[in-house]
Amino acid sequence: MKTRTTFSVLLLGVGLLLAGRSVIAHHAFGAEFDPNAPIRLQGKVVRLEWVNPHTWIHIETIKDGKPEIWMIEGGTPNTLLRRGVTRETVKVGTEIIVDGYQTKDHSLKRANGRDVTFTDGRKLFMGSSGTGAPKDGRDPTEGTKKPGGR
Amino acid sequence: MNFTRRSGFRVLLGVVVAAGLASPAIVTLHGQAKPWTMPRTADGKPDLQGIWSNATITPLERPKEYASLVLSAEEAARLEKATADRVERLNQDSDPNRPAPPQGGDGSTGAAGNVGGYNNFWLDPGERVAVVDGQFRSSLIIDPPDGRVPPTTPEARARGQARLKTMAGRGQYDHPEFRPLAERCLLSFGPTTPLVPNYFYNNNLQIVQTPDHVMILMEMVHDARIVRIGGTHLPKHIRPWMGDSIGHWEGDTLVVETTNFPLQQPFRGAAENLKVTERFRRVDATTINYRFTVEDPTTFTRPFTGEIPFRATDELIYEYACHEGNYAMSNVLSGARNEEKRLGTKK
Secondary structure, three states: OHHHHHHHHHHHHHHHHOOOOOOOOOOOHHHOEEEEEEEEEEEEEEEEEOOOOOOEEEEEEEEOOEEEEEEEEOOOHHHHHHOOOOOOOOOOOOEEEEEEEEEOOOOOOEEEOOEEEEOOOOEOOOOOOOOOOOOOOOOHHHOOOOOOOO | OOHHHOOHHHHHHHHHHHHOOOOOEEEOOOOOEEEOOOOEOOOOOEOOOEEEEOOOOOOOOOOOOOOOOEEOHHHHHHHHHHHHHHHHHHHOOOOOOOOOOOOOOOOOOHHHOOOOOOOHHHOOOOOOOOEEOOEEEOOOEEEOOOOOOOOEOHHHHHHHHHHHHHHOOOOOOOOHHHOOOOOOOOOOOOOOOOOOOOOOOOOEEEEEEOOOEEEEEEOOOOEEEEEEEOOOOOOOOOOOOOOEEEEEEEOOEEEEEEEOOOOOOOEOOEOOOOEEEEEEEEEEOOEEEEEEEEEOOOOEOOOEEEEEEEEEOOOOOOOOOOHHHOHHHHHHHHHHHHHHHHHOOOO
16 A cells, blocks of 8 residues: 555656646647537548648548548647658658547638547657657766767 | 667766766776866857757746755656656557547647647657756756745736736737737747746757857747847847847856846746846756846745756757748637637627
8 A cells, every 4th residue: 555655646746747738839729729629530641741830731531522631730840850750751641540629710621630640549650758859968878978069 | 768779888888977977077988087177169268059958857846745956866766757657658559449539628728728739749848857966856946945936026916917907808819919929939938038948849959159149049939049248238128039138257157147028028927127147057068057047026026046957969959930830820810710700709
C-alpha cells in the first residue's frame, strides 16, 4: 500500500508540474473548431503544407461516391524537422485516418487533427523523448557540446 | 535516445561529465579534467553567442505541494521519468476503428478548447527539470521564497476592470485587431521578455554579439530583440513590440534592462510600467545562467526574480514564418460570422 500511496502522490505532483499545459498552438483551438461538429475522415494525402504556424494536411475522402478535399490542422513543423521528419516523410497517396472537429464555418472543409494515424492505428509521426529535443547537458553524449549556429 | 550510436568511451565520458555536473570542467581524451575558461569575443567580453534552449519541465511558479525551491535528485528523476512515460503513452497506437470524437466536445480544457487540439508528437516542451548551480529546481521563480508571482495590486485589478468596460459591446471576434498578437502572428504566445519558456515548442534562441549591440533571436515567432550596449531608454511613448532593451557589462555578466513594453503584450498584466532586468552569465561550456527580475509597482505588490538554465544546442533554429500559413486567423473570424448567422445575432 505504501508504494501505491507514494505513486499517487507522485502522479499528483506531475499533474501539477504540468498544470497549465494543454495541447495548443499560437491560437485557441476552441475559437476555430466546432465542438458540435465531430468528424472522422479516412482518405489519401494529396498535399502537405509544411508551414507555420501550423501544418495543414490535405486529404481526399469519398462522400456519396464523390471526392472531397479536407484540410487538417496540425502543429508547428519545426519540432518534427529537428527530429529528422520532413515533408517527404509522409508521401502523397498515403492513406490516413483523422478524428477531430470541423471549423465553425461549416462551408469550409477543414478540421483539427485531434488524432491523425495510419490506417493500422500508428501515429502519423512519432514523438519520442531524447531524440532531437533541446538538450540540457545531462545526456552523456552531450558532454562537450558547444552551442551551434556560429 | 539512440544508444547504438554511442561508443563505450562516450558513455564513460558522459558518466564522468554528468557526475561533475556542477563543476565547470571538461574531460580530455586522457581522462584528466581541464579547467574551463570563459570564451571571449575579440573585444574581451564573454562570448555568449550560439544557439541555446530554455526548454524545461520546471514551471515558472512552484506547485503548492513543493515546499522547497530545491528538489532531490530522486524527485527530479521521478518527474522526468513521468514526463517520458507520458510521451510514450501518447505515442501508443490508436484504434483504427475509432469513431468520431464525442458530440458536444471531448472535454479538453485550456486552449485545446473542448476540441482536443492535435497530437502530442507536434510538441517539444522539454524533458528535464531545470538545474541551476547544481540544484534541481521546483520552480523558475526563486524570489519571493514561495516561488510564486506576487499578488497584484488593487490598482492593477481596477485597470483590468476598466479594460473590460472599454470592450463592452464589442465582441472579441469583431475585428482582426481585437485578436491576440500571437494569433495575428506578430509576437509569440510566450513572453519575449523575460525569456521564460512557453512549455509547448520551439524554445530556442540565438545570441549574436557585437561590441555595441547584442541580438537575441527567438524561434517563436522569429523575433529578434536588439539590445543596445550603453545609452538611455527611448522616450516613454515609443513602445516597440518587444520593449526597449539597453545593456551593460558588470564584470562577466551581461545585464539588460527592458522598459517601454507595448500595452498589447502584457506580462502577467504588467506592461506600461513594467521593467525587466536580465542577467546573462556564462558558467560553463554548455550553460548560460539566466536570471530575470520583474518590477512594476503599479501591478505587483513586490518584484520577483527567476532563474533559467540556457543549454547549448547544436540543433538549428528553423524559420517560423507565421503570416504565410495563418489559416487559423481567417477560420476564427469566418467561424464567428457563421455562428452569428446561425444564432441570429449578426450585428
